[in-house]
Amino acid sequence: MKVFDLACEHDHAFEGWFGSAQDYDTQLARHLIECPMCASTSIRRMPSAPRLNLSGASERPAADRSSSERGLVPQPSGTSEPSAVALAPRELQARLIEMARKLIASTEDVGDRFAQEARRIHYNEAPERAIRGVASRQEARDLADEGIDVVSIALPQALKQPLQ
Ligand SMILES: [Zn+2]
Numbered sequence: 001m002k003v004f005d006l007a008c009e010h011d012h013a014f015e016g017w018f019g020s021a022q023d024y025d026t027q028l029a030r031h032l033i034e035c036p037m038c039a040s041t042s043i044r045r046m047p048s049a050p051r052l053n054l055s056g057a058s059e060r061p062a063a064d065r066s067s068s069e070r071g072l073v074p075q076p077s078g079t080s081e082p083s084a085v086a087l088a089p090r091e092l093q094a095r096l097i098e099m100a101r102k103l104i105a106s107t108e109d110v111g112d113r114f115a116q117e118a119r120r121i122h123y124n125e126a127p128e129r130a131i132r133g134v135a136s137r138q139e140a141r142d143l144a145d146e147g148i149d150v151v152s153i154a155l156p157q158a159l160k161q162p163l164q
Contacts, residue, residue, distance in 0.1 A: 008035035009042040036152040038144040039137045107132040115139035122148045
């Protein structure tokens with residue numbers, strides 16, 4: 001499993017998970033990789049931040065990396081990015097569910113009025129608050145065009161049920 005730091009033409013950064021570097025190339029060539037924020041398929045790879053390996057396996061020496069894999073990465077020149085921590089899938093999933101719960105608890109569900117409500121808040125026609133809801137790709141694209149920041153997250157199915 002490979003985790004790549006990606007960004008679209010609008011500099012929205014996100015992570016993509018791929019079976020291999022080859023999978024990434026194939027999906028990119030077929031425009032299957034889509035920005036979760038604006039649905040753009042003009043995607044590029046960002047220089048990867050060093051990842052901390054928590055699994056206990058020893059880090060491969062840099063010289064061991066295949067040249068084809070490294071060829072895809074534009075080498076950062078003297079940038080000091082914060083290092084990311086790679087989590088085991090189970091732990092990652094638990095974190096995501098926890099995050100989703102917090103998100104649900106701290107946002108107002110406006111359902112399919114999301115785009116309309118986001119716009120009203122942006123233009124100060126409604127009180128500023130965090131909202132969540134459903135927007136079509138076209139709506140999300142329109143909001144991005146108007147400079148309204150929305151984040152697209154697929155919530156786990158189990159959390160879509162009303163909270164007890
Ligand atoms: Zn984007």
